[in-house]
Amino acid sequence: MMKCxxxxxxxxxxxxxxxxxxxxxxxxxxxxxxxxKKFTTYEEKAVEVKDEYKHDINN
Incomplete structure (x- = not known):
């Protein structure tokens, strides 16, 4: 939502x-x-960060 x-x-x-x-x-x-009234906005895209954990189940 953007406020005027x-x-x-x-x-x-x-x-x-x-x-x-x-x-x-x-x-x-x-x-x-x-x-x-009209106005302009500049919006940055959100960056999604995913954490991946790999583990060896044999250890």
Whole structure:
């Protein structure tokens, strides 16, 4: 959920979305449903880390 920087409303609509730079960020154009002002956000993709543990059951 993204809060409008103008009126603090939590209900916004994504108008346009595209990847920028090396594909690690997303640029989103948004519109507030209350005050109807438009603003842009840059969001970084979350990186998921998986831990793998291998063990030898014969030892």
């Amino acid at each position: 920087p103008f009126c603090d409303n939590y209900f916004t609509i994504v108008i346009d979305s595209r990847e920028v730079e090396d594909g690690t960020k997303t640029k989103r154009k948004r519109k507030c449903t209350k005050c109807e």
